[in-house]
Amino acid sequence: MSDELRTLFDRFEADSLAQTQPPGARAVQRTVRRRYGTRAVLVLAAAAAAIVWALAPGTSPPRSPEPIGPTSSPSAPGASPTAHSSSTPPAASASAKTGPSAAACDPSNASFVGQRLANPSPDVYQVTAQMLAICPDLTVRVARATYIGKGASITTLTRTGSTSVTLTATNPSATLSTVLPAPSCESVLIVVYVGASDPPSSVANVVPNLSAGDQHDLPQYLQLLGANIIATSWQAPAC
């Protein structure tokens, strides 16, 4: 049995080939060159716009988010008080600080200091011998602020307490607890940071964001202080 479709396709192929007029390899090259050119112009324009934006008065270059330590998960609503989140600052042990410690002393830079503080045990912060070797007159202010707001829907948390310690060569270590209170109807946020500024009297309620795993809001608020967050602890309302 013959396959008439084969015949039809052969005829179709012949017709289609007769119609085909390839634009040509040169057309391909022109198209590709034009696309490269367009792309290059766009990249240059974007770079120029970025430079203009960076140099314009009143703007600052984009700042990468401050590294926040692997903050432990918050206590879930209704969790037992013993399940409170405990903070883990980003500073590693002094023995782990090799590369960064070679940097020049910059004690006024909270980020510089915050990233080099040792954290030998939870809630204990320590200037290391390595840091003191670079910065013998180092003075580091570590502060803790506690913010509370009633209910889950509140938009602002109010500072209910703050404390700070100054670490020096003679007082190289201090403890700032981030233990949360017993679960209640209140959103609680505890922040430990390095910086000379006092904490703001209120901050936006970032607990829902933190609970959802988004830690980006927090440094945005507290970088207004020039601070470097080294530990956070939070608790969603449990009612």
Added chain:
Amino acid sequence: MSARPDFAEFYAATFARLTVQIHAFVGDHAEAQDLVQEAYCRAFARWSTLSRYDEPLAWVNRVAWNLAVSRWRRLTLLRRRMHDLSPPDVAGPSAASVDLARALGQLPPNQRRAIVLHYLQDMSVADIAAFTGAAEGTVKAWLHRGRTALASLLGGVEVTDV
């Protein structure tokens, strides 16, 4: 940036046949030509790599078919704009070819693709299965149903299964 010397030869040797297949699939010659040209543009952009392949046409073929399957809608508009620019001295397709294109257009895309690859690229069931990522049994079913539908749409032409 300059083309390798063999790109032009590769293009000239392969463009037309690939256009025929895409033409059969999309049902419009101008759109098929645009799609194939786009595939060659993409090939040219990475020709230094592709030219080292054993079968650079397989890459272009794949890209052209991907473009055709996704129908690359933007080119439809371009085709409409350029339709009037077609050279007037090109002979039109025969009535049988028009009927076949119209009938192909009524097949589901998978059946149409299998039919086109089989009849215009001489691919076996196994080749089509490898090309489309479908099982051979599925390809056989596509071919069978496609041929049956075409026979019906074309007024009872005789077909044979692979």
